[in-house]
Amino acid sequence: VILERVQLLAKENDLLFPLNFGAKGSAQIGGAISTNAGGLRVFRFGMTRSLVLGLEVVLMDGTILSSLKKIIKDNSAYDLKQIFIGSEGTLGVVTKAVLKLSEAPRSRNSAFVGINGFQNVVQFLKFTDKELAGTLSGYELIWNETFQKMTTPPSLSKAPLSYDYEYYVLIESLGSDQAKDHVALENLLEGALGESIIEDAVLAHTDSDLDWFWKIREDVHVIVSQCAFDQHFDISVPIPLIGKMIADATKKLKEVDGVTDVYPFGHIADGNIHFVIGKENDSVELKNKINDIVYGPLMAIGGSVSAEHGIGLHKKDYLSLCRTPEEIAVMKSLKKAFDPKSLLNPGKVIEINL
Numbered sequence: 001v002i003l004e005r006v007q008l009l010a011k012e013n014d015l016l017f018p019l020n021f022g023a024k025g026s027a028q029i030g031g032a033i034s035t036n037a038g039g040l041r042v043f044r045f046g047m048t049r050s051l052v053l054g055l056e057v058v059l060m061d062g063t064i065l066s067s068l069k070k071i072i073k074d075n076s077a078y079d080l081k082q083i084f085i086g087s088e089g090t091l092g093v094v095t096k097a098v099l100k101l102s103e104a105p106r107s108r109n110s111a112f113v114g115i116n117g118f119q120n121v122v123q124f125l126k127f128t129d130k131e132l133a134g135t136l137s138g139y140e141l142i143w144n145e146t147f148q149k150m151t152t153p154p155s156l157s158k159a160p161l162s163y164d165y166e167y168y169v170l171i172e173s174l175g176s177d178q179a180k181d182h183v184a185l186e187n188l189l190e191g192a193l194g195e196s197i198i199e200d201a202v203l204a205h206t207d208s209d210l211d212w213f214w215k216i217r218e219d220v221h222v223i224v225s226q227c228a229f230d231q232h233f234d235i236s237v238p239i240p241l242i243g244k245m246i247a248d249a250t251k252k253l254k255e256v257d258g259v260t261d262v263y264p265f266g267h268i269a270d271g272n273i274h275f276v277i278g279k280e281n282d283s284v285e286l287k288n289k290i291n292d293i294v295y296g297p298l299m300a301i302g303g304s305v306s307a308e309h310g311i312g313l314h315k316k317d318y319l320s321l322c323r324t325p326e327e328i329a330v331m332k333s334l335k336k337a338f339d340p341k342s343l344l345n346p347g348k349v350i351e352i353n354l
């Protein structure tokens with residue numbers, strides 16, 4: 001079943017399936033589970049693994065491993081489903097799932113905010129989280145150049161704020177009372193402006209404002225379509241270190257011969273940054289040089305080469321930058337136990353000796 005269909009079915013029953021990302025119209029639940037997809041509401045609801053109550057998986061030897069219970073707590077020994085969630089189809093094939101739904105929120109409010117200084121991006125996150133008392137569900141960061149690209153033609157979306165700020169944050173609150181929550185967000189923004197944490201803000205007043213704001217963030221294709229030989233990243237970095245890490249990486253990337261564009265943005269409340277990089281050619285040498293700049297600092301700062309998109313083939317060589325040899329050895333033991341002939345997605349994620 002396609003993710004968007006699950007979202008709609010939940011909505012028709014006054015419920016919410018909170019998993020949400022740009023590919024919702026094509027991604028299947030099996031794919032989302034296998035990649036442990038994250039997306040736009042992880043800060044509040046968690047990644048796919050926290051939205052799965054039960055799972056049926058078919059193993060390579062034909063065994064049907066079925067645990068389709070609808071219970072939340074189950075500490076009866078190992079939680080086997082979690083081994084398959086995020087394993088990118090290398091350990092078994094997901095055939096059924098019991099998903100965890102939430103009560104549908106009765107209010108949805110969003111605002112675009114202009115901020116200078118990364119310390120203020122962090123400060124505003126803490127401020128918003130405290131003030132919204134559990135209803136903050138999205139906190140997306142867009143760097144200035146990326147914001148400009150997302151809001152100038154051929155993009156069909158116009159900019160809701162001027163281009164005067166270093167960072168643009170799109171926040172979302174999901175609550176219980178539309179009028180009250182709208183005022184609460186308005187007051188919060190006034191408070192943050194008063195304390196000079198933020199420079200400017202614009203609140204979505206209508207559903208079409210909400211669509212406009214979120215289309216800007218979700219339509220990454222508008223950037224990708226303007227970058228030749230696009231190379232993508234999905235890294236995790238401890239939140240306070242993101243500003244400097246991205247500034248350093250962007251500077252180094254722009255100095256590389258053959259790099260034409262660098263566009264960072266991300267799910268910053270989760271410490272997750274995406275990059276789209278445009279290039280003059282598709283050479284392996286250029287690709288590796290870019291990988292070294294982006295992945296190089298991650299080990300020292302305790303980051304990850306994949307926040308939510310997985311390892312697949314492209315990031316296999318960099319797994320050891322964020323996983324210890326002992327962890328990788330245990331992963332290989334698991335692969336050998338579940339798929340000794342390496343027939344499931346062979347060569348992806350980790351290699352085993354046959």
Ligand SMILES: Cc1cc2nc3c(=O)[nH]c(=O)nc-3n(C[C@H](O)[C@H](O)[C@H](O)COP(=O)(O)OP(=O)(O)OC[C@H]3O[C@@H](n4cnc5c(N)ncnc54)[C@H](O)[C@@H]3O)c2cc1C
Binds near residue numbers: 026088090308
């Ligand atoms: C425009 C766009 C935006 C995106 N934004 C985000 C985002 O914000 N956050 C995020 O986390 N991800 C994002 N993604 C990635 C997205 O999570 C994955 O593309 C999607 O979840 C995978 O689902 P799929 O059905 O397309 O799987 P596929 O692409 O078909 O498969 C993905 C992997 O899972 C395996 N697989 C698929 N189905 C099964 C199954 N039933 N059992 C076992 N293995 C299986 C496949 O073999 C493959 O290795 C985005 C992708 C796009 C294209």
